Amino acid sequence: MTPAHVRLKLFASLAPLSPENVDRVVISPGVSVKALLAHLDIPVAKAHLVFINGVKRSLDTRLNGGERVGIFPPVAGG
Amino acid sequence: MRLADEAGVTGRVVEVAALRQHVLPDRYIRNLKTLSEADQIRLLESAVCIVGQGGLGGLVTETLARIGIGRFHLVDGDRFEAHNLNRQLFSSIDHIGMPKTEAAVMRLKTINPGLEVMATAAYLTPDNADALMGSCNLVVDCLDNIRSRFALEAAAKGAGIPMVSAAVAGISGHVTTIFPEDEGLETIYGPEDQLTIARGSETRLGCLAPGVNLIASLESAEVIKVLLERGDTLQNRLLIVDLADYTFETLRLSGTTAAKKASATPQATAKKQRHFS
Numbered sequence: 001m002t003p004a005h006v007r008l009k010l011f012a013s014l015a016p017l018s019p020e021n022v023d024r025v026v027i028s029p030g031v032s033v034k035a036l037l038a039h040l041d042i043p044v045a046k047a048h049l050v051f052i053n054g055v056k057r058s059l060d061t062r063l064n065g066g067e068r069v070g071i072f073p074p075v076a077g078g
Numbered sequence: 079m080r081l082a083d084e085a086g087v088t089g090r091v092v093e094v095a096a097l098r099q100h101v102l103p104d105r106y107i108r109n110l111k112t113l114s115e116a117d118q119i120r121l122l123e124s125a126v127c128i129v130g131q132g133g134l135g136g137l138v139t140e141t142l143a144r145i146g147i148g149r150f151h152l153v154d155g156d157r158f159e160a161h162n163l164n165r166q167l168f169s170s171i172d173h174i175g176m177p178k179t180e181a182a183v184m185r186l187k188t189i190n191p192g193l194e195v196m197a198t199a200a201y202l203t204p205d206n207a208d209a210l211m212g213s214c215n216l217v218v219d220c221l222d223n224i225r226s227r228f229a230l231e232a233a234a235k236g237a238g239i240p241m242v243s244a245a246v247a248g249i250s251g252h253v254t255t256i257f258p259e260d261e262g263l264e265t266i267y268g269p270e271d272q273l274t275i276a277r278g279s280e281t282r283l284g285c286l287a288p289g290v291n292l293i294a295s296l297e298s299a300e301v302i303k304v305l306l307e308r309g310d311t312l313q314n315r316l317l318i319v320d321l322a323d324y325t326f327e328t329l330r331l332s333g334t335t336a337a338k339k340a341s342a343t344p345q346a347t348a349k350k351q352r353h354f355s
Binding site: 009011012013014015048049051054055056070072073074075076077078 | 130132133134135220221222223224227244245246247248250251252265266267268275276277278279280282283284285316318320322325327328329330331
């Protein structure tokens with residue numbers, strides 16, 4: 001299967017876990033967000049908000065390549 | 079204030095009367111033309127409940143007082159400590175140990191003694207949340223923990239008023255607006271009954287002044303837009319900011335109401351334009 005790529009942006013306390021080359025993270029087409037995070041050693045439990053191409057989605061959403069993926073941990077400070 | 083004293087009314091009432099005679103108080107000159115006389119009157123007639131008087135709440139309170147919101151209910155049970163000094167606008171060496179609401183009231187009096195300000199030096203809980211809404215037109219969530227945010231949202235929905243909500247961690251954060259019919263915080267934090275945490279990334283990252291002040295300014299701008307029914311609000315949308323790489327993006331929250339065009343003309347807002355007693 002031809003590898004595809006996504007752009008991955010990790011926010012707040014997840015940012016230090018960002019992989020190298022966040023603009024071209026290699027995925028297997030059809031992989032779920034949850035599986036991608038697990039593959040990258042990013043704690044799924046911290047991924048409270050998942051955005052794909054600017055729209056909130058679930059961890060089970062499958063990626064085909066070309067998407068922008070944003071992950072927010074819980075943020076509640078004031 | 080002399081006119082107000084002579085007439086036995088607040089300065090806010092005098093300012094509204096002046097504006098209705100097309101006399102613009104000097105303090106609002108720099109608000110024109112972005113705000114019309116009618117807008118200024120509407121803001122002066124508005125009552126806003128700001129819950130949390132820390133980093134977000136302090137700057138939101140100051141900003142809304144300066145732009146001309148007329149009536150405030152400020153809520154916080156905390157007192158200033160030294161670790162607040164990195165960001166909280168109303169904190170100072172002299173205010174260590176002082177109730178945050180007391181410092182906020184003092185500050186607003188120096189900005190405009192004509193404002194009508196009520197303060198409650200208590201933490202918001204599910205038991206007192208409904209009473210704290212009073213007769214406000216809108217509530218601003220400047221809290222620092224998730225459970226209290228849900229309690230505030232429930233009270234705002236119960237009162238039929240919109241809630242502008244913001245949260246910060248480090249130099250990133252987000253802002254949204256929740257109308258009574260919206261799914262609201264559940265779309266951000268998950269279902270309340272499945273919460274396993276009280277706080278978020280801020281426990282590791284802290285809260286830095288540039289992030290707090292920026293998010294508080296965005297929250298204040300949203301309050302004005304909602305009160306003035308300007309449309310294109312953050313209803314069912316989440317404005318996210320990360321100063322680490324200057325990310326600014328407005329994301330669409332999912333759910334049954336997400337497809338609705340974000341609009342600031344809910345009946346709830348107009349319905350709640352009533353006096354603050």
